[in-house]
Amino acid sequence: MSNRHVNAVIVGAGAGGGVAAKELSEAGLSVVLMERGDWASYDVHNNDELLSQRTTVLGNAFGPDDERYRRVVVNDDGSTKVVVASENDYNNVAACVGSGTVSYGAMAWRFMREDFRMKTTYGHIEGSTLADWPISYEELEHCYEKAEWEIGVAGDAAQNPFAAPRNKPYPMPPFAYNKEAKILESSMRRLGLHPFPIPMLRNSISYNGRAACVRRRSCCGFACPINAKSGTHNTAIPAALSTGNCELRTNCIVNELVTDGNGRITGISYFDKDERKQVQSADIIIISASATETPRLLLNSKSKHYPNGVGNRYDWVGRNLQGHAYTGAFGLFEDDIFDDVGPGATIAVSDFSHHNPGIVGGGILANEFTRLPYFFTGIRPTGFPKWGKSHKEFQRKYFRKNVQVVGPIQEMPFFDSRVQIDPSVKDYWGIPVVRLSGHRHPKDVKGCEFLSSKAEIILKEAGASYTWQSIGGKGLSGGQHQAGTCRMGDDPRTSVADKYGRVHETPNVFVADASLHVTNGGFNPALTIMALGYWVAGHIAAEWQKGNRFT
Amino acid sequence: MNDGIKLSRKDFLKIAALGAGALSLTTGGLSLFEGCTASRRPGTMFFSEDEIKLTEAIAEQIVPADDWPGGRDAGVANFLDTQLIGSYRRFQQDYQKGLAGLEKSCADKYHRKFEDLAWETQTAILQDMETGRLDGDVWKNGFSEYFFELLRAHCLQGYYGSPRHGGNKNYISYKMIGLDEPQIVGENRSGI
Structure with missing residues (x-):
């Protein structure tokens, strides 16, 4: 039995795709939302650190699984290795309805105006494909606002003098600082910095029919047991389904775009939950499968009309893979600081996001999410034993007496950091897998050293008895x-999609996820991905209502 | 003790990715009990009688007893035994090769089993394994450092992870650091 033709098929029910499904189905389009994972269930998700999205040693709690998923990573020396999904080098993004928005730490950052104009702000950077976005912060502002109000953000933008201008405040008041943040707040103020409560996609008060947060330690990396964390799984996707215009298909693995004899993309082919090959035809195809899986799907869709894959005429699909090197410092204190008020991260400064002498971009600095016991076994001063008696003593002595200040550095896009298709390795369904290669730009290390030194100054000022820095990595970037x-x-010769996410070579294929980011800001990207979902789908809906069928 | 170990600055950043990097899928096709020909202790699933004694001794070195129980009493070997037929199936060959190699190294040099050696000698052997200084073909090409890191990470997981995976018996490591576990409905589940 073949599937009924629909107006739009969306591949990936995460931050971007979930939002797009809502916008299009509310505009009256018939929509099928494809998701490779399933709904996250309380049966399998609890507060188990070793099975969290943050510490994946026993597997990815929210998928993908180690049995069916693999990737190839190219080492520095050119050799390759195959990695399973729970290994760090896989660069996993959660495979479930809502994707990472179920288990994320839920920081709700808007990028700053400079983040959309990096080349204009900093000029050409040797060896980098640094460029401006084709849209400005001002153009995207109403989409950020929609994300904040419809999905739900708690914060107080007035306390951050560096935040870009906004038309409306956050819908919920900010979270109270935990003890760690209180200690840091006075230190930051003494240093002349401007601390403020981190905006969070999490309910500080009961909002939109969901309860207020109860501050559990197992929040970042976990599903919320009372649904206080806001993701697309408990906002946009249920809203889409309630229109009656959207069908969600879980456990479906999309393998390629279907092209007709004239080169028009007519739909997608996929393996359904019973592993049967099916086709879903649609007027519009929106790909929101993550910055690794979206290019994989385009590159795997080779045909007479698209010999290098869809959208890849100029070899830009899969290029410029970037993420965030996390960089910062640790401090040890004499007194108890751990107050078990989750998820830990509550305070930030944006003083170092831009206009730092000699640095391109920068990043926020924040107190880190709760360091759970196994995670904390990896936090030791440089040169300290990694096992044995003193390692155990350190765990006992400092688990409650440590502070971590950390931030994501804005990375310089690098053309040779990339997603390709591996020529031989295939996944469980026989689909050629992602092959990752490249490394970070040397400028990123400079940015990391700068931000870590600032983090250490804050900790010393806060009264730490011992501090040390950790400098973000140099290798392949990506991650969540x-x-x-x-x-x-x-x-079209230097980008894959236009300013509305439409793939240049096709009239009816769109991208709606972080793959579109020209640069990735010095901020966690989730809210920007959601905003792009509103931006891309809002454009499609408006055009559709004017009669444009994208032919 | 092992205080003399020199570490790179970023070692601990890699901790969330333990086990990442050095392995390939080539060990993924093993059947559950392949190679497990020696006699097993009743109740173990992967390790033989000898292997579990050895593993307990290693776990005790990684997390030694002091005022609080060490890796042996916290059930770390049980954690490993459980995971090696579960999430860590892909490490079965590494464990068999590494544990056999360690026994051979001890037999060659000391004519005794690892677990029967003096505490300080055991520590020194593990330090040698960590830094690639053990003699024997099995330890070549980085296997020594790789296998030690596997053992170290897995033992710490067994001691500090959730008891539902077979280690951290009676929530002992949570008690040691003053972490309120288990979380009880109506008591401490929602903390504000």
């Missing part, structure tokens, strides 16, 4: 903040 692989731009 992965972005940039189908960048938007005005010139």
Whole structure:
């Protein structure tokens, strides 16, 4: 039995795709939303650190699983290795309805105006494909606002003098600081910095029919047991389904775009939950599968009309893979600081996001999410034993007496950091897998060293008896903040999609996830991905209502 | 003790990714009990009688007893035994090769089993394994450092992870650091 033709098929029910499904189905389009994972269930998700999205040693709690998913990573020396999904080098993004928005830490950052104009602000950076976005902060502002109000953000933008201008405040008041943040607040103020409560996609008060947060330690990396964390799984996707215009298909693995004899993309083919090959035809195809899986799908869709894959005429699909090197410092204190008020991260400064001498971009600095016991076994001063008696003593002595200040550095896009298709390795369904290669730009290390030194100054001022820095990595970037692989731009020769996310070579294929990011800001990207979902789908809906069928 | 170990600055950043990097899928196709020919202790699933004694001794070195129980009493070997037929199936060959190699190294040099050696000698052997200084073909090409890191990470997981995976018996490590576990409905589940 073949599937009924629909107006739009969306691949990936995460931050971007979930929002797009809501916008299009509310505009009256018939929509099928495809998701490779399933709904996250309380039966399998609790507060088990070793099975969290943050510490994946025993597997990815929210998928993908180690049995069916694998990737190939190219080492520095050119050799390759195959990795399973729970290994760090896989660069996993959660596979479930809502994707990472179920288990994320839920920081709700808007990028700053400079983040959309990096080349104008900083000029050409040797060896980097640094560029401006084709859209400005001002153009995207109403989409940020929609994300904040419809999905739900708690915060107080007035306390951050560096935040870009906004038309409306956050819908919920900010979260109270935990003890760690209180200690840091006075230190930051003494240093002349401007601390403020981190905006969070989490209910500080009962909002939109969901309860207020109860501050559990197992929040970042976990599903919320009382549904106080806001993701697309408990906002946009249920809203889409309630229109009657949207069908969600879980456990479906999309393998390629279907092209007709004239080169028009007519739909997608996929393996359903019973592993049967099916086709879903649609007027419009929206890909929101993550910055690794979206290019994989485009590159795997080779045909006579698209010999290098869809959208890849100029070899830009999969390029410029970037994420965030996390960088910062640790401090040990004499007194108890751990107050078990989750999820830990509550305070930030944006003083170092831009206009730092000699640095391109920068990043926020925040207190880190709760360091759970196993995670904390990896936090030791440089040169300290990694096992044995003193390692155990350190765990006992400092689990409650440590502070971590950390931030994501804005990375310089690098053309040779990329997603390709591996020529031989296939996944469980026989689909060629992602092959990752490249490394970070040397400028990123400079940015990390700068931000870590600032973090250490804050900790010393806060009265730490001992401090040390950790400098963000130099290797392949990506991770849960992965972005940039189908960048938007005005010139089809140097970008994959136009300013509305439409793939240049096709009239009816769109991208709606972090793949579109030209640059990735010095902020967690989730709210920007949601805003892009509103931006892309809002454009499609408006055009559709004017009669444009994208032919 | 092992205070003399020199570490790179970023070692601990890699902790969330323990086990990442050095392995390939080539060990993924093993059947559950392949290679497990020696006699098993009743109740173990992967390890033989000898292997579990050895593993307990290693776990005790990684997390030694002091005022609080060590890796042996916290059930770390049980954690490993459980995971090696579960999430860590892909490490079965590494464990068999590494544990056999360690026994051989001890037999060659000391004519005794690892677990029967003096505490300080055991520590020194593990330090040698960590830094790639053990003699024997099995330890070549980085296997020594790789296998030690596997053992170290897995033992710490067994001691500090949730008891539902077979280690951290009676929530002992949570008690040690003053973490309120288990979380009880109506008591401490919602903390404000």
